[in-house]
Amino acid sequence: MTNLVVGGTGKTGRRVADRLTALGLPVRAVSRSSSPSFDWADRAGWGAALDGAEAAYVTYQPDLAMPGAVEDVRAFTELAAARGVRRIVLLSGRGEAGAEAAEQVVRASGLEWTVVRCAWFMQNFSEGHLLGPVLDGVVALPAGEVAEPFVDADDIADVAVAALTGDGHAGRVYELTGPELLTFAQAADELAKAAGRPVTYVPVTAAEYAAGAVAQGLPEEEAEGLAALFEEVLDGRNAYLADGVREALGRAPRGFAAYAADASAAWSPAS
Known part of the structure; x- marks a missing residue:
């Protein structure tokens, strides 16, 4: 069956698409730059993306906590069901009220659903909005001294592919974390070791x-939304481990030090 990957160029979407392709399965990875294109802000293009798809991995940009996300997910899920999709896997956020509301929409869809609820991605430091700050040596976030169970995007992709292609995952909420709790200061220390350069965490x-x-070019509305989200979820509510990776895959999740060692080239002077 054709597997639709919404957000096919993102951190997890790209990995999911690559894994499905390696398995020899039909994949349609869509984004704003693909053909057909997919944009959460343009519902007119959703039908072409869904055409012929029977399973869908769904990521929402910029975040399920943002205004309008739940309505978008509801409209997409209804259209997906009408177009013949029978299995849906939703990437969700841990400790986010908006994300939980979107989860409820998917659970009530009548489709075979799986929710992959995730902690903070490790790859935010090497592929996302924090790559620049790591290269500059200062990571400033409104996280205080809270601990976070950072999760590897490769683990997320493995769970998502298992849910898309295998049996026994329908009706499950997999809560994914890494194997340890780290403060952002401790994470910065691990990044510094792997990068071979100073990296300091500064609470703001x-x-x-x-x-x-905003000064770095992010639209003001998105920057304020992310700041509010970080302030909400980085208050200690997620400072505990979950066993979703083992439940879905039968193995332990990857730790932060192993991720940092593998990603170290992203922080080398030649990168």
Whole structure:
């Protein structure tokens, strides 16, 4: 069956698409730059992306906590069901009220659903919005001294592919974390070891974070939304481990030090 990957160029979507392709399965990875294209802000293009798909991995940009996300997910899920999709896997956020509301939409869809609920991606430091700060040596976030169970995007992709292609995952909520809790200061120390350069974590307020993100080119509305989200979820509510990787795959998740060692080339001077 054709597997639709919404957000096919993103951190997890790209990995999911690559794994499905390696398995020899039909894949349609869509994004704003693909053909057919997919944009959450343009529902007119969703039908072409869904045409012929029987399973879908769904990621929402910029985040399920943002205004309008639940309505978008509901409209997409209804259209997917009408177009013949029978299995859906939703990437969700841990400790986010908006994400949980979107999960409920998927659970009530009548489709074979799986929710992959994730902690903070390790790859945010090497592929995402924090790559620049790591290269600059200063990671400033409104996280205080809270601990986070960082999760590897490769583990997320493995779970998502298992849910898309295998049996026994329908009706499951897999809560994914790494194997340990780290403060952002401890994570910065691990990054520094792997990168061979100083990396320091600096706690800031949500307003200071938003202002810095805007100064770096992020649209003001998105920057303020992310700052509010970080302030909400980085309050200690997620400072515990979950066993979703083992439940879905029968193995342990990858730790932060192993991720940092593998990603070290992203922080080398030649990168």
